[in-house]
Amino acid sequence: MKPYSCDLRQKVINAHNNTEGSQRQLAKRFSVSLSFVQSLLRRYRSSGTIEPKPHGGGQIPKLNNEQLALVGLLVESNNDATLVELCDRLEEQTQVKISRSSMGRITQKLKLTRKKKHYTQAKSIQNECKN
Incomplete structure (x- = not known):
């Protein structure tokens, strides 16, 4: 999921600073979750920034x-x-x-396919039994 835009983040911060409602009301007004508003305000108070954190990456592959x-x-x-x-x-x-x-x-x-061998010997045995 992509992070919310800095514009939306700034609107939430401005609305909170102007005391336009509680955190729950701001979340409902901007159609975001309460936890997003809480974490955004916590981050703004502690570091003064509203930019989203970079993506953490994924698991390191086992094979080189x-x-x-x-x-x-x-x-x-x-x-x-x-x-x-x-x-x-x-x-x-x-x-x-x-x-x-x-x-x-x-x-x-790697786009590798594993093809199983077809054993024709079993087919010839079946044909012999039918005769």
Whole structure:
């Protein structure tokens, strides 16, 4: 969600300074949450700024670029491997343990498809039984 604009923040501060209502009334008037008004006023009193804080970022990925390339090689070398098998092989080579779902997201990110081999031997056995 994007932060509220500085213009709206300034309007809330000005309305509060002019005592145009309680915090709850200001929240209703500007269609924002009460907690937003409270945190905005607290921040304005303590630091004097109304600008939104920068986004905190996300979680740091477990695998670096070299390890991602290794995942690509693992998939190319054995297309039949399951995600769990790929996780185990990656852990053997890099000592980095990742979950099955993480491996699935990584293969999607790398646009790798794992195609299972179709076993034709079972079909020929079925055809022989019908004759």
